[in-house]
Amino acid sequence: MMKAVTFQDIGSVAVLETPEPTLELPSDVIVRVTRCAICGSDLHLYHGEIPMMPGDTCGHEFTGIIEDTGSSVGKFKRGDRVVGTFHTACGSCNACQRGEYHLCASAAVYGFGPIYGALNGSQAEYARVPFADINLRHIPDKLEDEAALFAGDILTTAYGAARNANISAGSSVAIIGCGPVGIMAIQSALALGATRVIAIDLLEERLQLASSLGAEIINASNSDPVGRIMALSDGEGVDAVIEAVGGSRTILLAFEMVRPGGHISAVGITATQTFDYPLMQSTTKDITFRVGLANIHRDIDKTLALIANGKIDPTVVISHRLALEEAAEGYHLFDTRVASKVILIP
Ligand SMILES: [Zn+2]
Numbered sequence: 500m501m502k503a504v505t506f507q508d509i510g511s512v513a514v515l516e517t518p519e520p521t522l523e524l525p526s527d528v529i530v531r532v533t534r535c536a537i538c539g540s541d542l543h544l545y546h547g548e549i550p551m552m553p554g555d556t557c558g559h560e561f562t563g564i565i566e567d568t569g570s571s572v573g574k575f576k577r578g579d580r581v582v583g584t585f586h587t588a589c590g591s592c593n594a595c596q597r598g599e600y601h602l603c604a605s606a607a608v609y610g611f612g613p614i615y616g617a618l619n620g621s622q623a624e625y626a627r628v629p630f631a632d633i634n635l636r637h638i639p640d641k642l643e644d645e646a647a648l649f650a651g652d653i654l655t656t657a658y659g660a661a662r663n664a665n666i667s668a669g670s671s672v673a674i675i676g677c678g679p680v681g682i683m684a685i686q687s688a689l690a691l692g693a694t695r696v697i698a699i700d701l702l703e704e705r706l707q708l709a710s711s712l713g714a715e716i717i718n719a720s721n722s723d724p725v726g727r728i729m730a731l732s733d734g735e736g737v738d739a740v741i742e743a744v745g746g747s748r749t750i751l752l753a754f755e756m757v758r759p760g761g762h763i764s765a766v767g768i769t770a771t772q773t774f775d776y777p778l779m780q781s782t783t784k785d786i787t788f789r790v791g792l793a794n795i796h797r798d799i800d801k802t803l804a805l806i807a808n809g810k811i812d813p814t815v816v817i818s819h820r821l822a823l824e825e826a827a828e829g830y831h832l833f834d835t836r837v838a839s840k841v842i843l844i845p
C-alpha cells in the first residue's frame with residue numbers, strides 16, 4: 500500500500516492508503532514520486548466541475564525516480580530521475596505521428612477522472628506511467644526535481660502560449676494575469692527574445708514578482724491598463740498579448756491592447772463555453788487569435804533546457820512546500836489563494 504491524495508467530495512481531499520500501482524503494459528514504468536504539485540486545474544475537480552469518483556487519486560504534475568520498467572521500455576531504467584508530462588500520449592496514433600501529442604486520440608490526464616482517461620493521479624508515493632518512452636523525460640543532472648517539475652505542465656503551457664503569440668527577438672508583449680502561468684509566460688516571452696514585457700494584474704505582490712523578473716508593470720486596480728499600454732507603445736499597442744486569467748473580459752481587453760497585425764494568445768483556463776468574438780475589430784486590425792492546449796511533448800525539451808541553463812527559474816512561483824500528508828491543507832491554501840503554488844513532498 501502507499502499514501503495517495505484522493506478526491507472525497509466537492510472541496511474535500513484526503514490522504515489515504517491505496518494500492519500501489521503495478522506494471523500493466525510492457526510500455527509502462529512505475530515511478531517513485533519525489534515531488535508533485537497542486538495545479539490550478541486541480542481546483543476544477545476540487546470544485547466538482549470535473550467529475551471524479553470518491554477515492555480517485557488526484558494530481559498530474561510530478562517528478563520521480565524509476566522504480567520498475569515494462570519489457571518494451573527503451574529509454575529508461577531503474578534509478579533514472581524523470582519528469583512526467585501532465586498527460587500521456589500514445590506516440591503511434593495519427594495525431595502523435597504528426598507530432599501533435601496534445602491531440603493524441605488516447606491521451607489521458609493523470610488524476611483527472613473518467614472523462615480524461617481514468618488514469619490514476621500522481622499526488623502519491625508511486626505512479627504508473629503508460630507509454631513511458633513518450634511521456635517521461637530525464638531530468639538533467641544539475642537540475643533539482645522541484646524546478647524540473649514545472650516543465651511537465653505550467654512552464655511548458657506558458658511557453659506554448661508564448662509561441663502561439665508569435666513572440667520573437669524584439670517583440671513587445673503584454674501579459675494579462677500574473678498567476679503562476681502568467682509569471683511563466685513572462686519568463687518564456689523574455690527567453691524567446693521579447694525586449695519589452697508589460698505585466699498586468701490587480702495584486703501588487705504578484706506585480707512585484709513580475710517586476711523582479713524584468714517586466715514593466717501595470718496595476719489594473721488603480722489605472723486603466725489599455726490607456727497605459729497605448730501610452731507605452733506610441734498609441735499603437737503591443738505586438739503580442741498573452742491572456743493568462745481566463746474568461747471573456749480579459750480576452751476582450753487583449754483585443755484593445757494589441758497593435759494592428761498583432762497576435763493574441765489565450766492560455767487562461769476558462770469554464771466559459773463561448774464569448775462574443777470582436778469580429779469587426781479583429782478583421783480591421785488583422786488580429787491573429789490563438790487558443791488551444793499546449794503541446795507539452797513538443798516543447799518540454801526546450802523548457803527543460805531553459806531551466807537547466809538558468810534562463811528560467813520556475814521555482815519563483817512556489818509559495819508552500821508541504822508533506823504529501825498535508826495535501827488537504829495545501830488544497831485549502833491554494834483554493835483560498837493564500838498559496839500561489841504548492842509543492843507536495845511524498
Ligand atoms: Zn497542471
Ligand SMILES: [Zn+2]
Nearest residue numbers: 589592595603
Ligand atoms: Zn497518440
